[in-house]
Amino acid sequence: NTRISRVKGAITAIQDFPKPGVLFRDIFPLFKDPAVLSDAVSLMVEHIKDKIGSVDVIVGLEARGFLFGPMMSVQLGCSFVPIRKKGKLPGKCVQASYLLEYGTDIMEAQAEAIKPGQKVVIVDDLIATGGTMSAAVELISKMEGRVVECLVLIELLDLKGVAKLKHPFFSVLQF
Numbered sequence: 001n002t003r004i005s006r007v008k009g010a011i012t013a014i015q016d017f018p019k020p021g022v023l024f025r026d027i028f029p030l031f032k033d034p035a036v037l038s039d040a041v042s043l044m045v046e047h048i049k050d051k052i053g054s055v056d057v058i059v060g061l062e063a064r065g066f067l068f069g070p071m072m073s074v075q076l077g078c079s080f081v082p083i084r085k086k087g088k089l090p091g092k093c094v095q096a097s098y099l100l101e102y103g104t105d106i107m108e109a110q111a112e113a114i115k116p117g118q119k120v121v122i123v124d125d126l127i128a129t130g131g132t133m134s135a136a137v138e139l140i141s142k143m144e145g146r147v148v149e150c151l152v153l154i155e156l157l158d159l160k161g162v163a164k165l166k167h168p169f170f171s172v173l174q175f
C-alpha cells in the first residue's frame with residue numbers, strides 16, 4: 001500500500017530521546033506535508049468505516065492523540081472526547097490510574113462526556129508498552145462506554161503492548 005509506505009517514510013527515529021537508550025519515533029515530520037498527513041488520517045478513518053461502521057465517540061489520548069482524534073471525528077461525524085492527565089480538565093471527572101516506569105499516574109475524562117452504551121474508539125499516535133491504552137480502556141469502561149476499537153498510527157512490536165489489551169486493536173503501521 002503506497003499510502004502506508006508514504007506515511008511510514010515520513011516518520012523519523014530519534015536516538016536517546018527522551019532519555020538514553022530510547023529510540024523515539026517522531027510523528028511531527030508527517031505534519032509538514034498535508035498530503036501525507038491526509039493519508040495518515042484517511043487510513044485511520046477508512047479502517048473505522050470498514051471494520052466498525054458508525055461510532056459515537058472518538059476518544060483521544062493526551063497529547064498526540066489530540067492531533068488525530070478531532071480530524072477523524074469530523075470525517076466520521078461523531079463526538080471527540082479528550083482523556084488527559086489528572087488536574088487538566090474542568091468539572092467533575094472520572095479517573096483511572098496507570099503504571100509508569102517509576103510509580104503511577106492518573107488520567108481523567110469529564111464525567112458526562114461519554115454516555116452508557118456509546119460506541120467508543122480510542123485513538124493515540126503510538127502504542128509502546130500498552131500501559132496508556134489499557135488505562136484508557138479501563139476509564140471508558142468505568143463510564144460504561146463500549147470500547148469497539150483501540151486504534152494507533154504506530155505499533156512498536158518489540159514491546160508487545162497489544163498483549164495487555166482485551167479489546168479489538170489495530171495499528172496502521174509497525175516498527
Ligand code: 5GP
Nearest residue numbers: 024025027064126127128129130131132161
Ligand atoms: P505506552 O503506555 O504504550 O508505553 O506508551 C505510549 C504512549 O507514550 C503514547 O501516548 C505515546 O504518545 C507515547 N510514546 C511512547 N513512545 C513513543 C515514541 O517513540 N514516539 C511517540 N510519538 N510517542 C511515544
